[in-house]
Every structure is written in C-alpha cells, then in structure tokens.
Amino acid sequence: MSFAARQQQAQIVWQRFEQPDRPRILIGSATCGRAAGSLEVMAAFAAELAKQGLTESVDVVEVGCLGMCYAEVLVEIRGRDGKRVLYQSVEPRHVEALVDAQLVRGEVFAPLALAVMNDTDETVPAFTDLPMIQPQVRIVLRNCGIIDPTNIDHYLAQGGYSGMARAFSLGPEQVIEEMKASGLRGRGGAGFPTGVKWGFARSSVADQKYVICNADEGDPGAYMDRSVLEGDPHSVIEGLIIAGYAIGAGRGYMYIRAEYPLAVERVKKAIEQAYECGLLGKNILGTDFSFDIDIRLGAGAFVCGEETALIASIEGKRGTPRPRPPYPSVSGLWGKPTAINNVETLANVPYIILEGGDKFALIGTEKSKGTKVFALTGKVRNSGLVEVPMGITLREIVFDIGGGMLGDKPIKAVQTGGPSGGVIPVDQLDTPVDYENLQKLGSIMGSGGMIVMDESDCIVDIAKFYLGFCVEESCGKCAPCRIGGYQMLNLLNGIAEGAGSLEDLDKLRRVALAMQRASLCALGQTAANPVMSTLRYFEQEYREHIVNRKCRSHKCRSLMTYSIIQDKCKRCRVCVINCPVNAIEGDREKGFFIDVSKCVKCGKCFEVCKFQAIAKE
Amino acid sequence: MTTEQPDLENILTAYGRERDNLIPLLQEVQDRFRYLSPEAVQAVADHLELSANDVYGVATFYAQFRFVPPGLHHIKVCEGTACHVRGSDRILESISRATGIAPGQTSSNGQFSLERVACFGSCALAPVVVVDDKVYGRMTAAKTNKLIEDKK
Numbered sequence: 184m185s186f187a188a189r190q191q192q193a194q195i196v197w198q199r200f201e202q203p204d205r206p207r208i209l210i211g212s213a214t215c216g217r218a219a220g221s222l223e224v225m226a227a228f229a230a231e232l233a234k235q236g237l238t239e240s241v242d243v244v245e246v247g248c249l250g251m252c253y254a255e256v257l258v259e260i261r262g263r264d265g266k267r268v269l270y271q272s273v274e275p276r277h278v279e280a281l282v283d284a285q286l287v288r289g290e291v292f293a294p295l296a297l298a299v300m301n302d303t304d305e306t307v308p309a310f311t312d313l314p315m316i317q318p319q320v321r322i323v324l325r326n327c328g329i330i331d332p333t334n335i336d337h338y339l340a341q342g343g344y345s346g347m348a349r350a351f352s353l354g355p356e357q358v359i360e361e362m363k364a365s366g367l368r369g370r371g372g373a374g375f376p377t378g379v380k381w382g383f384a385r386s387s388v389a390d391q392k393y394v395i396c397n398a399d400e401g402d403p404g405a406y407m408d409r410s411v412l413e414g415d416p417h418s419v420i421e422g423l424i425i426a427g428y429a430i431g432a433g434r435g436y437m438y439i440r441a442e443y444p445l446a447v448e449r450v451k452k453a454i455e456q457a458y459e460c461g462l463l464g465k466n467i468l469g470t471d472f473s474f475d476i477d478i479r480l481g482a483g484a485f486v487c488g489e490e491t492a493l494i495a496s497i498e499g500k501r502g503t504p505r506p507r508p509p510y511p512s513v514s515g516l517w518g519k520p521t522a523i524n525n526v527e528t529l530a531n532v533p534y535i536i537l538e539g540g541d542k543f544a545l546i547g548t549e550k551s552k553g554t555k556v557f558a559l560t561g562k563v564r565n566s567g568l569v570e571v572p573m574g575i576t577l578r579e580i581v582f583d584i585g586g587g588m589l590g591d592k593p594i595k596a597v598q599t600g601g602p603s604g605g606v607i608p609v610d611q612l613d614t615p616v617d618y619e620n621l622q623k624l625g626s627i628m629g630s631g632g633m634i635v636m637d638e639s640d641c642i643v644d645i646a647k648f649y650l651g652f653c654v655e656e657s658c659g660k661c662a663p664c665r666i667g668g669y670q671m672l673n674l675l676n677g678i679a680e681g682a683g684s685l686e687d688l689d690k691l692r693r694v695a696l697a698m699q700r701a702s703l704c705a706l707g708q709t710a711a712n713p714v715m716s717t718l719r720y721f722e723q724e725y726r727e728h729i730v731n732r733k734c735r736s737h738k739c740r741s742l743m744t745y746s747i748i749q750d751k752c753k754r755c756r757v758c759v760i761n762c763p764v765n766a767i768e769g770d771r772e773k774g775f776f777i778d779v780s781k782c783v784k785c786g787k788c789f790e791v792c793k794f795q796a797i798a799k800e
Numbered sequence: 801m802t803t804e805q806p807d808l809e810n811i812l813t814a815y816g817r818e819r820d821n822l823i824p825l826l827q828e829v830q831d832r833f834r835y836l837s838p839e840a841v842q843a844v845a846d847h848l849e850l851s852a853n854d855v856y857g858v859a860t861f862y863a864q865f866r867f868v869p870p871g872l873h874h875i876k877v878c879e880g881t882a883c884h885v886r887g888s889d890r891i892l893e894s895i896s897r898a899t900g901i902a903p904g905q906t907s908s909n910g911q912f913s914l915e916r917v918a919c920f921g922s923c924a925l926a927p928v929v930v931v932d933d934k935v936y937g938r939m940t941a942a943k944t945n946k947l948i949e950d951k952k
Contacts (some may be wrong), residue, residue, distance in 0.1 A: 218922050259858030367872035404881030406921030441827070441864055442920060443931070482823055483863030485918060501861040558923055559881035566924035601881065634881050648884050654916065658861075683883035761942070763897050785889050787941050 185717075186348060186468050190339055197340030200331075203265030206241040206286050213248035213413040214445050215406075218751050219255035220274065221245075226273035227389055228258075231282045239392050241286065247414020249328035249519045250568035251315060257328075259300060260285045266299035268292075269310060280300060291550070315565050320546060320554050323407075323530045324570045327414030338417040346533030350425045357430040359385060362532070364540030366552030371397055371488070371525030372603065372617040372629045373705070374551075377532075378540075380522055383512035384430040384688075387520035392432040395523045396423050396481035397493060397517070398439040400448070401485035402601035403652060407556040408526035408566050412439065412446035415530070416453035418462060420476065422529030424463065425536055430522050434475050437491055441480040451478060457479050475708060476514040485656035486604075488705045490515075490523045493660065503660040504704035518600070528558055547573035551617035555628065561598075561635040562589045578612040580634055592637040596720070600629030601648040604707035605716025606642070623717040627709070641738035642721040644729055646714045647675045653710035664707025667698040671714060678725060680741040681732040686720065711767075735768040737799040740784045744800055746778050747788075751796035758788035758797065808833075808840060814894045822848055826859055835866040858915045863918075871906045875899070875931050880919030882926040891927050892916065896939040898948040911952065918930035 184192075189728040200207070208228055212221045225243060232238045249257060254271035261267045262285045270281065273295060284292035291299075291307060298310040310316060330337035338344070343711035358454060362378030369375045386666040396419060398409040410417060423435045437454075439447050448453065454476050465473045479497050486492045487502040494516050496502040515521025531553060535543045544552045550574040558578065560566045571580060577597050581587070586592055596606040605626035607614070614620050618628050636645065654668040671694050677683045695711035697739045702708045718725060727733050734742040747758070747767075751776060757776060759767045766781035777788070811828055815821040819862050822844070835861060836870045845855045851931065861949075877892045897904055899912040906913040922928050925937025929944060 214920070214935065215922050215924055215937075218925050218928065255924070401918060401922065403879070403884075403919035404923055405919075409921040442917065476850055479824065480827055482827065482865065483918075484861065496823065499819040503861075560923040560926065561885050566882075632881065634885060636885065640885055645885075648881065656918075664925065690869055707887060715870045751802070764895075783893075785893055785941065787888070787894070790941055 186344075186346070189773050193336035193339035196334070196336035200242070200244075200337065204263060205261075206237070206263055207261040208241060208243045208245045209259040209328075210243065211248055213410055214443070215248060215252045215410075216255050216257065217445070218255075221256045224273050224278065224440060225257045226257065227278040228282070229352040231278050235282060237282070237286060242495065244331050245340065246330065247327040247332050248410045248568065250324060250410070252295060252567040252571075253565045256787060257297075259594065262286060262289050264289055266291075266302050266304070268296055268561050269298045269309065269377050270295040271297040271301055276388040278540070282488055286796075291614070294501050308414070308551045313584065315567070315569070318575065318579060318584055319570050320572045321555050321570050322534050322543075322558050323411060323418075323527050324414070324568065325534070326418065327410060330415065330416050331402060332416055333452055335460060340417070342537060343533070344419055344421055346536040347421050347424050347428075347462070348468060348483075350428055350535075351468060351472065352538050355385060355429045358425060358536060361540040362429070365535045365543040366540075366547070366550075367528065367531055367535060367543065368551065368618065369525060370527035370531075370555065370630065371412075372402075372600070372627065373537050374628060374708070377524060377528055379428065380512060381429045382431075384520045384522040387513050391434075391519050391522040392429065392430055393516045393519055394423055394426045394432045395490075395521060396435065396437045396522050396526060396529055397488065397490070398437055398443075398526045399435035399493060400440060400443075400490045400526070400630065401481075401488050401656075402630045404560060404598075404601055404634050405558045405630045406567055407558055407631050408703065409440075409443050409446050411530050411556075412443065413524055416446075416449045417457070418530045418533055420450070420453055420457055420463075422524070422724065423476065424467070424474055426522055426524060426529065428451075428472055430520070432472060432522070434477070434783050436477050437446075438479045438481055438487075438497065441482060447478065447480065448779075449520055454478070454631070464792050485652075486658045486706050488706070489706060492704070493523065494521065501658070503658045504706075506703060511701070521790065527631070548617045550619055551628075555631060557617070557631045557633040557634070559585050559633050561633075561641070562594075562637040563587070563635040564589055573617045574615040576613050576615055577607060580616070580633065581612070585635065586639060589637070592639070595636045595638050595640060596642070598634040598645065598713075599632065600627035600712070601632045602652045603627055603705065603712055604629045604632075605646070605712050606636070606720060608720040610627065613698050625712070627629060634743060639736050639738070641736035642674065642724045642737070643679050643734070644738045646717045647672070647679055648714035652677060653706060657706065659711070661701075662704040663698045663701040664703070664710060667694045667702075667747065668707070668710050670694055671698075671711065675714070678728050679734075680738040681728065681739075683725075683729040685726070685729055687729070688722070691718065744779055745782060745784060745786075745788060746798050746800065747775055747777060748796045748798050749774050751794050753794050757791050757793070761787050761791045763787065771794035808843055812843060817848055818848070818950060822850070822858055823862070824867060824923040824941040826855075827927065830865060831952045835869045837867075857930075868906055869910075873916050873932055874913050874915065875929065876915045876917045876920075877903075878918075878920045878926070878930070879916050880921075880923060880926070880928075882923035883919075883928055891929060891939050891944055892940055893909075894944050895920060895929070898945055925943070
C-alpha cells in the first residue's frame with residue numbers, strides 16, 4: 184500500500200473516532216492517571232455501560248496525558264449531541280451519575296465539569312480558555328491526551344510521518360539546514376543546537392553510524408519525556424528516523440529508563456506498528472533508506488543520561504563517562520559517529536520538517552527558539568506538564584498557568600534544572616525563561632523540572648537533597664566528583680545539624696570550584712550548582728543555621744522540636760496512640776507532653792492532630 | 801503445588817554472545833528469577849565468554865540489579881524532588897518502622913523488601929510509594945501504615 188493510501192485509511196479511522204454523534208469516553212491513562220485510579224474508573228465505566236445496555240454504542244478509549252496532573256483522573260465524554268466535556272477528579276463512585284447525565288439525559292454533569300473541548304457553554308469554560316491552557320503553545324505535546332497512543336492511524340491522521348516523507352524529498356543536507364534554521368537546541372539540558380550536532384555526525388565518514396534517543400530521564404522531578412513516550416510515542420520514533428536519515432545512520436536505539444514500564448510498552452508497540460506499515464525497516468517508503476530501531480532499558484544510573492556513559496551502557500559496560508573530545512558525533516557507539524538526542528528534542532523534529540524551520544523559529548527568544556515543556560510541581564496549585572513558548576516569565580508559569588501557590592502561602596523560590604540547576608529567588612520571577620537567562624541567574628534550563636517552593640521549604644535542606652542525589656549517583660571514576668561531592672555533603676550535613684561554622688561556607692565554595700573545573704563530565708561539573716546558587720541568594724539562611732542554630736522552615740530535625748500547645752489540646756489522645764516511639768506522656772487530667780529525649784521528630788503527631796495543637800519550633 | 805523453575809538455558813540461548821547483550825540479559829534473568837543468584841551470574845558470564853568478575857562489575861554498577869531475593873511485597877519509596885518537598889523522608893521512615901527493615905533489606909520472614917527510588921515521574925501525585933508495581937499517590941505516614949497492614 185502506498186503512503187498516500189495508508190494516510191487515507193488512517194483518516195477514515197480517525198473520522199470514525201471523531202464522528203460527532205457517536206458517544207465516546209476518553210480516559211487519561213498515562214502513569215499519573217493510572218496512579219490516580221484511571222484503570223478503576225475505566226472498569227467502572229465498562230460495568231455501567233453494560234448495565235445500561237450501551238456497551239456497543241459507546242467507545243471507551245485510553246489516551247495519554249493532557250498535562251493537568253492535579254485534576255486526574257481526567258475523563259472526556261462526548262454525548263450524542265457531539266458536545267465533548269472534560270471532567271476532573273473522577274472516581275468510580277461518580278461514573279453512574281456521569282453516564283446518566285451526559286449519555287442518557289444529554290446534560291453536562293456540573294459538579295465535576297472542568298471544560299468543554301469543542302464548544303462553548305454558559306456554565307463551563309472552553310478548554311482553550313482555561314487559565315492553565317490558554318498561555319501554552321503545544322508542539323511537543325500536540326497529540327498527548329488527544330489521540331490513542333496505541334493506534335498508529337490516529338498519529339498518521341494528525342499528519343504523522345509526513346515530516347519523515349518530506350525529509351526524504353528534501354534530502355539529508357536540506358534536512359540539516361531546516362534544523363539549523365529552526366534554532367532548535369537540545370532539550371536534555373545542555374542546549375547544543377541540534378542541526379549543528381547532526382551536521383557534525385553527517386560529515387564524519389564511516390561505514391556505519393548510529394542515532395540514539397536518550398530517554399533516560401533521571402532528573403528527579405522531571406517527567407515530560409515519560410509523558411511524551413506514553414502519550415505520543417510515534418512522534419519520537421519519527422524524529423529518530425529523520426535524525427538517522429539526516430546523518431546517514433542505519434540503526435537507532437531508544438534508551439529508556441526501566442522505571443517507566445508503561446512508556447516502554449507503548450514504544451515497543453509503536454515500533455512494531457511502524458514496521459508493519461513499512462515506516463521502519465528496509466527501503467522505507469520506496470527510498471533506498473533502511474533503518475531499524477532497538478530498545479535498550481536503562482538500569483537505574485543517573486549518570487547514563489550523560490552521552491558517553493549512555494554509550495558505554497549500550498555497549499554492555501559500566502556506565503562511566505569518558506573525556507570528550509572525541510565527541511560522539513565523531514566517535515560514539517562502537518567507535519562510530521553517533522548522534523544522541525533527547526526525547527523532547529526529537530518530538531519537535533517532525534513538526535519542524537513539516538512546517539519549516541523558519542516557522543518554528545518565530546516562537547521563542549533570540550537565542551532560544553520554540554517551546555519548552557516543564558514539569559511544574561512542588562507547592563503550586565495546578566501541578567502538571569506545561570508547554571510554553573521560550574521567553575515566558577516564571578511568574579506567568581507559576582501564577583497564571585500554575586494557578587498560584589498551594590494554600591496561598593508566599594512563594595520563596597523556584598528550582599529549575601534539577602540536581603544540575605539552581606534556585607531562582609522571588610525577586611527574579613519576572614525574568615524571561617531561556618537558556619541564557621537561567622544560566623545568568625546561576626541555574627540552567629536542564630531537562631525541565633520546575634519545583635516551586637514556599638517558606639516551609641528549607642534552603643539548606645534543598646541543597647543537601649540535590650547534592651546527596653549527585654553523591655549517590657556519582658560513578659566514582661574521577662576524584663573531583665567522587666571526593667568533592669562527599670566532602671561538600673559532610674559540610675552541609677554539619678550545617679543542617681547545627682554543627683557548622685562560618686568557615687564552612689568558604690570551604691563549600693572552594694570545593695565547588697574544584698568540582699566545576701576538574702570533573703570529567705557534566706554530573707560532577709554541575710553537582711555543586713544547587714549549593715552555589717542557594718548560597719548566592721540565601722546565604723542568610725545558611726548563617727542562621729550556623730550562628731543561631733535555627734532552621735526557620737522547621738525542616739532540619741536537629742534544629743527543631745515538637746511540643747503540645749496546651750491551650751489548643753483537647754486531650755483526645757490521638758497523638759499518643761499514633762506516636763511510634765511512645766514519646767507522648769501524661770494523662771487526660773494533667774495534659775500531655777512530648778518527651779524530647781524520646782521524640783524522633785517523625786511528625787506523625789503533627790499530621791494526625793485535628794486541632795493544630797502540635798507546635799514546631 | 802510445585803512451580804517449575806523457568807529454564808535459565810532458554811533465556812540465554814535467545815541471546816547472541818556479543819557483549820552488548822549483557823545488560824538486557826541480566827534484566828531478563830532478574831525479571832524471571834526476581835534477583836541475580838551467583839549461579840545465574842556465572843551462567844550469564846559463561847554464555848558471553850566473560851569472567852563472573854566482569855559481570856558483577858557491571859551488575860553492581862546499576863541500581864536496578866539485586867543480589868538477594870526480594871520480599872513477597874516489594875515496596876519502593878520515591879525520593880524525587882517533588883516527593884522530598886512533600887515529606888518522602890517521613891514516609892520512608894514510617895514504612896521502615898512498620899516493616900522493621902531498612903532500605904535495601906528483605907524482612908526475615910520474606911514478606912517485605914524496601915527500596916528507595918530516585919523518581920517515578922509521577923510528581924504531581926507526590927509523595928509516591930510503589931508496592932508490587934502499583935503506584936500509590938499522595939501518601940501520608942498514616943496511609944502507609946494502613947497499606948502495610950493490608951499487605952501483611
């Protein structure tokens with residue numbers, strides 16, 4: 184079957200899916216959705232439809248993630264009138280009412296309705312007008328939550344694999360020119376121009392070349408790659424094929440974290456489908472270009488996100504980095520030229536080739552083009568995945584898209600770039616987000632984790648957390664990272680325990696400098712960033728820990744105690760029953776007291792007290 | 801009832817002898833046997849014509865591989881950033897206390913094993929605990945206690 188005929192067939196499948204008068208239920212079932220109970224909700228719908236005799240006339244389909252993770256489980260129902268309504272926080276107990284309202288009586292079920300997808304309604308806002316959605320520009324997430332990720336026809340009907348077809352008609356050199364014109368920079372963290380990288384790999388002469396999709400998303404607090412792989416796997420595969428075509432590679436690898444089983448399953452299925460349709464394999468679309476893709480599962484080593492370590496891992500070795508140059512584009516996998524691109528980078532590629540690099544370059548700032556997907560989490564109301572044009576301010580992301588702070592507490596800082604990044608204090612929130620600006624502020628773009636912090640987050644604790652992560656994940660090959668990280672962590676632990684001295688701050692800075700300059704790979708070079716950036720903006724808090732032996736956020740356990748506020752205590756004994764170490768003594772007559780010598784500061788009493796009668800000091 | 805031991809030979813013969821098969825092979829062996837026994841490591845080494853030392857060198861580098869059998873219920877506590885700022889350290893402590901084991905250990909009756917994981921990427925549901933591959937979101941110390949009790 185020709186590609187055009189295949190596309191036509193896909194359109195028919197898609198039209199049937201979109202047929203306005205056929206009732207349909209879409210259930211957001213990425214990992215987040217499943218964790219929130221989407222599979223139970225789906226089972227409840229199946230049971231309810233069977234009870235109503237509607238099984239045959241209503242389609243129930245699992246889709247990817249719309250990015251509104253805070254509102255999971257998300258369900259979109261299209262009634263007989265064609266109106267598509269998005270419902271939030273759906274639980275199995277709501278299912279009967281939802282089916283009854285929209286599918287039987289043709290009414291919107293108001294209590295859970297979040298938005299109308301395709302229409303306007305007096306009572307429910309349109310999806311695109313939602314404050315969380317309106318400022319977003321969706322290129323990478325274009326299909327997530329819209330299509331069935333396990334159905335290649337859905338992807339084809341959205342113009343899928345047309346970018347690949349166009350690439351074949353342009354020729355490899357012109358593909359690379361389009362990529363250069365787009366200004367796309369690597370979304371894995373470092374921000375190297377993708378077109379330039381491909382150019383280097385193309386000009387390296389070799390009998391075999393490779394492309395690798397780096398889906399070893401190890402950055403704690405970042406999950407955009409998982410979501411794309413789960414919600415739109417074909418877009419990444421198409422991007423990888425185009426990359427292979429551009430540099431002249433015959434084989435590609437998808438290196439995916441084993442912690443993402445659903446993503447692995449979806450990618451496996453998508454690769455099979457692509458082979459069946461002749462979009463992978465020998466002589467793709469009748470050209471002389473042949474290309475195969477293999478999956479490799481990451482085995483739980485953060486350092487394997489570093490490209491030379493990733494290559495070592497695919498070769499079956501310990502995942503330790505090696506000095507560069509030579510860069511992988513000259514000597515990579517098995518010594519052959521290799522282009523390594525991140526998931527989000529590759530998901531942009533089909534769009535760029537189809538729409539043109541110039542059009543992509545219209546979005547963003549002078550040096551950072553296009554969009555960036557951020558995983559917005561922490562103390563923000565609307566946690567989720569958001570795709571925004573480069574140049575948007577952090578304030579817009581947190582307060583417009585994110586809906587502001589949880590519990591309306593004051594914002595303290597935003598952390599970007601994960602363990603290689605830094606914190607951005609509240610007075611810099613109006614900085615436009617791009618690679619250069621974040622670096623100037625002492626952070627980095629990184630892969631896109633964005634953690635919002637309020638006054639209950641201790642800055643020393645955050646620095647300790649990230650550094651501790653890097654110390655654990657250091658591969659141990661080079662001394663500056665292995666020893667420097669450990670020494671810095673000891674200093675931080677001392678400060679957090681109230682045993683630090685002001686000299687320690689200088690020591691931290693000196694070791695950090697040595698790590699930055701002398702470490703072999705980016706893990707060690709950037710591991711000190713969270714410490715340096717918190718020292719830059721929040722030195723006062725470090726000093727309070729050292730001089731006053733005080734943690735203002737009551738996070739550092741050695742510097743805080745729990746006590747019972749006698750005026751508020753109703754003597755209900757709930758804390759006594761829940762205390763795991765029997766540290767709460769007393770009786771109903773005299774009142775209850777916490778024995779600080781027994782207390783392990785687990786916080787359980789604070790959590791269970793209904794009268795806010797436990798104080799943290 | 802006796803369960804037939806999955807045949808290690810069958811797994812091995814599905815793979816070639818090139819070194820890049822090492823990690824996928826160890827992953828499949830662990831998938832089937834739940835951990836890497838000394839015998840399994842030796843068999844993998846023989847198949848790939850490597851030394852057992854070499855195989856251990858690789859296997860111990862990666863956090864995924866286990867060398868003792870996990871418990872009947874394998875508990876993973878997420879320690880990603882979003883989970884950390886929402887109190888994952890207290891969740892871990894609470895589970896540790898309820899099961900009597902530290903991270904990396906298996907309880908003596910074989911009931912539970914406990915592991916810390918860097919990030920599951922379900923940050924909007926923080927703090928997250930995974931028991932036997934089912935994800936539990938928005939955990940509290942009280943909820944973990946109930947979860948452990950239910951599994952006992």
